[in-house]
Amino acid sequence: MEIFTQVLICIIMLFFGSVIGSFLNVIAYRVPIKESIVKGRSHCTSCGKQILNRDLIPILSWIILGGKCRFCKSRISPRYMIVELISGLSFVGAYLALGLSTELIYAVILFPTLIILSLWDIDRQEIPYTCSIIIAVLGLISLITSIFIPDGAAWYEHLIGAAIIAVPFAILAFLGAMGGGDVQLMAAAGLLLGWSIVPAALIGILLGAIGGIIIKAVTKNNVICFGPYLAVGIAVGYLFGNDIINAYLGLMG
């Protein structure tokens, strides 16, 4: 494909992903306080003034306004902009790794789900059941598809993926070392990723260990929320799991 077309698709993916990210912010803010996510315009949480249309551009508006409300100048958390940016970049990364493919369609559903469950876990130390269900449905669809179109993972590999990490995680959860939400997430993601859930889990555990040490050192806070680390692991596993496994098997000889 021509480089110009590639760049154009990347820009479209960045825009599309950041708009989705902006909607994820609305969900994470409004659902817990039982506000409608479709009705009602966005407003400043300090002065209550409605946000102007021209200030609703994902990523850019926050930067242009210097992270402050246009009216009352109170600080707007960079979290909104960061979520939009991560969402946008995850879509670009998915396109660059997968091209225009069926896997890309799964990715644009999987990645926003991973982002929302991460925000939820950060805010409430809980991974929402609904997010794991969405990922499990994607997994089930890819399992059924793989029976008829033998491409990528075989159908039984999806089943192996669902159990191989979730079972040891379930034992850890039983011992109180892990939350039930983490187990559900890894079972659902394993159903979608197949063998790639193994590198996904290892990356998640490694990042979780590093992140946990840093957070404990900086904030003296002992709250462990594992969801965001697992989410990053799952995203990397989804995009590059096969490459990681092949590289490892190559090293083993």
Ligand SMILES: [Zn+2]
């Ligand atoms: Zn304001």
